[in-house]
Amino acid sequence: MGRYLLTRLAFALVLVFVVSSAALLLTRLAPGDFATMQGVDLSVEQREQLRERLGLNRSFAAQYLSWASHAIRFDFGQSMLYSRPVGGLVKERALNTAVLAIMALLFATAIGIPLGIYSGTRSGIGRSLIRVLSVIGVSVPPLIGSLALVFLAARTGWFPVGGMTSAAGIDLTWSQWIADLARHVPLPALALAIPMAAALERLQSEAIESASRERFVAASRARGVDRARSILRHAWPVSLRPVLGLYGVMIGTLFSGSFVVEVVTSWPGLGRLMFDALKARDLFLVAGCAATGALFLAAGTLIADLLLACTDPRVRAGERA
């Protein structure tokens, strides 16, 4: 297990380095640089001065080597846009994104898995209704979903329309602040969770339907185990394999920040930061955001694999073999 974890950690580090390097390269190759993005307000001399100060007039190789030599020490440089260390900026936003991602995962799991088990093991109108809703949930783009939720919040007043905390947030005690945060989280978390819950429901439903037909489930029923227990204790753990595989991707996607949902619901996360950085051609901030996204993706797949190993004995057996 230790060797396995070490291998995965090494893979994660390589992934982070490759993804951030690729982000840096692609941003550099895109037309325009940070100095150009300042518009026509800068004179030719001012623009050149800025390029020189930021090292933008150096060759890509020189720029990359300088960045990489710092990046291997987890120093991703200084943001050109905010004149602050990339590490600090990314940390601030990654925490916000993590809060949102965890809540979205919990919502998606709490909605998608039970509905999937129900629709995969039952027949009738309930199953059909869930399937229709799932298809809608999967098909609706996050932009439309989040806008619909924002309008719903505005109409009903059930949730704040956007933001992470209310304006009085800074004067609140910790407990009040958490309560305030809890009021703001559902809207963006649901916007992220609904398509994922729908995808989980579809996958879980098919997986459990297939697992329910396995002989060991029939054997358990023959031993006198009731239907519900037979499904939950025997069929469900087996059906989790494809579902947990999806979790790896979901964790990576959620934790690297969803730009659309963050913009519409004014959530100050990584997605928004990365978009602003891309627009301004802030090379180092783009690379820092990409590195964080890659790190989350690697961590997500690792967590999913570990969960799979815990739930499916065949995976553990495979590892020993």
Next chain:
Amino acid sequence: MNRQPRALLSVLLIGVIGFVGWRWYNSASTEQDNATEVVVSEQSTRGGSITVSLRSEPRSFNRLVDRSVPVDMFTFLTNSKLVRVNRATQELEPGIAEKWTVSPDNRTFTLTLRDGVTWSDGTPFTSADVVFTFQAIYDPRVESLLASSMMIGGKPVTVTAPDPKTVTLTMPAPFAPGLELLDNLHLVAKHKYEAALKAGKFAEAIGVATPPPDLATLGPFVLKSYVPGQRIVFDRNPRYWKTDTAGFQLPYLDQVILEIVPDQNAELVRLQSGQFDMLQQNIRPEDIATLRPLEQQGKVRLIDVGASLDPDAFFFNLRSPYWAKDPRRDWITRKEFRQAISHAIDREAFANTVFLGAGVPVWGPITSGNQKWFSPNIQRYGYSQARAKEILAGLGLINRDADAWLEDASGTEAHFTTIAYRGNSSIERGGAVLRDELKKIGIRMDVVPLEQGVVIQRMIKGDFESIMFLYTQSNLDPAINSDFWLSSGSAHIWNMNQPKPATDWEKQIDDLMVTVTSAGDQAERKRAFDGIQKIFAENLPVLYFVTPRLYMATSTRVGGLTPATLRPQLLWNAERMTVRQGR
């Protein structure tokens, strides 16, 4: 009659006349101010808080090194100027400098500072702070974005402080806008930032990570907190120097909150739901209809601010080397070609399609929003496709092969490509209208929407055929925007940074700009600038079709608003805003 009572009576009479005269003068001045400033819904409530949207994140709080909208908003709320251009009347008015005198050669300005003005940390404000601010602006290590605009003919202004209450500014050359130059000046505290300037760390010293108590400011509000990605909160500055006419200390509000909401739809929803009191910028034409019902219900106030100062611009690349080997070179850079395009566009239809009716036809870069410099008498190209075709035929562009397009004598089709900002709805729609209108006269125009940065990059490089673009004017006075007008200017967008004027008419504009920049007589300056606008309208290096009417949206609980066309249209006078308590 005894002489003594008669003398006493005379003194009394003179005193009464003097007093009445003084009262009359004061009331007349006030009436004049009120006549030009339209205050919307004045309310007498003091205290309270308003929430305003902000579409982007602040990158810095240092106006000397950053020019984005958030830093502008920060500056308007926390800064006081020596003198300022009143956004509503568009006239210069005293600020921290209560009065000034001008030398006969119009080059030296002596300003007297008000008594008792202090920085937000309690340190007295003196003329040394003004001298220090100029030092910081001109320090090459600071790379201040204000440096070039604070220079006259490339030379710095000499600033001295004969005593703590007096500042002397000596211009290196005659400069007609005079103290209007100071409208851009963001004063910085010497006692706070002198060490940082010496250490070469001035830009970072006023950054977003700087703790609020370390930011010494002079404005009506002080920074309370900045939560990245969420909001900037300002509290009332208890040391603010300004009072209202009744002697009450300004500002009226206790707090202003700028909530960062990058999405315009989300911003509008939050205004509709009552979470916002005001939007950062004017609303989109398509949102006016959405807000009308709320206006009728008394929940939202829509304010028509007037014609925008910044119409969308359309221009060709007029650098001759770019077209040297192009078969279209004989007609595409000719002014007649641009005049034909101007005739071909139905500006009323343009306003209805692009701005959904909330637009005003324009014929040049200076719109009626700029009260002082707008010239209504420039050449106008009435909508006439027949006239457009006639001009094109004069250039040899006629339909030679019975298809939909015109061709020149060599058979080259009359076509060109326009690059435009992607994501800017008025520019995208404007591009489509232009393409359709030009199609009617046989010109093929391909519109390529590109990311803003790419458009700017190609414009700077001169790698484009034509561009649809929004050029924002930062000042009303053309002498301060001279980079646009002068052939050597970096914002002379159709042919930037020319070593010498490429055309005769550009040379004429350069010459007239000397008068606009340096003449002491305002009427003479206006005449010269009218001449520039006339030349511009004849040669059309940039075509303008319609400027939007600006509508600002606020909640009805906000009062004391003084709308203006210059940004920030409402917050520029935040010190006088009031709010009705409760939502």
